[in-house]
Amino acid sequence: MKKGMTILGSVLLLSMLLAACNTDTKDVPETSATIPDEQLDQTNPDETNTDDQSTSTSKDQQPEDKTTTSLITYTSKGQIVQQEAQTSTSEQSNYSIQHPANFTLVAEEPGKDSLYLKEDDTLSMGIEVLDKAEVSFEDVKTNAMETMAAIAPEGKYDELDLTTSLQDQKGLLQSVGYETVLEADKVQIIVLEHENKLIKLTIYDTAEADLMDAFLQMGLTIH
Structure with a gap:
């Protein structure tokens, strides 16, 4: 009997301990781990840097338009013509001289160059x-007159009125x-006097092409 009471007491004590353990386990709150802000910032460094680099690269790759284009403006066959020019x-x-891409400048003889139309080199301008x-x-001027007298039929030639063509030219004496x-x-021969130089232009043209003013406007860019 004493032995039975001892066993019963042991069972009750064990039950109480188990109940206490279960109660403690249920009362423990469930928590989730928190990540410090500093660690969050470093979690995906590659993604953050990639975005920054992409933005920076995009800005760096945007071209800056600093190109300036010169234009040659002249009259031909009663029409005003504009062409992009190169030097x-x-x-x-x-x-140096500015001219459209369909013209080319070559050395002709000592002290004299020729600027001619690529499509037809008989349309040209001698430059001295x-x-x-x-x-x-x-x-x-005297040399120009003598040349004209030598090539003109019966030695007859006309003097050009250059007032309109040269009205906006600064520095032309x-x-x-x-x-x-x-x-x-x-055929035209034109002599231009600037402060430091003299320019002699000998232009070969046809009525069909009518490029006299075009050649003159190119000649006026010489500097």
């Missing part, structure tokens, strides 16, 4: 840039021009 430098003389220390305006017609061809 060429003489291989033998100290000057002369030092005022070596020759005067009157010398070049004086000018003179002559023209003659040889059947379908026209």
Whole structure:
């Protein structure tokens, strides 16, 4: 009997311990681990940097439009024509000239270049840039008149009125021009005086092409 009471007491004590353990287990609150802010910032460094780099690269790759385009404006066949121009430098003389891409500048002979139309090299302009220390305006003018008299039928030629063509030219001291017609061809010789140089232009044109003013406007860009 005593032994039975002892066993019963042991069973009751064990039950009480188990109940206490179960109660403690249920009362423990469930918690989730928290990640510090600093660790969150570093969780996906590659993704954050990629976005920043993408934005930076996109801005860096945007081209800056700094291109400026020169235009040659001239009159041909009663129409005003504008063409984009490029710059060429003489291989033998100290000057550059602007002209459309369908014209080309080549050295013709010592001290003289030729600018001609690529499609038809008979349409051209001889260019001579002369030092005022070596020759005067009157010398070049006389030479132009003598050349015109030699090639013009019966030695007859006309003086050009360059007022309209040259009215906006700054730094031009004086000018003179002559023209003659040889059947379908026209020849003009124009002399321009600037402060530091003299320019002699000999233009070969036809009535059909009518590029006289085009050549002159190109010649006026010489510097």
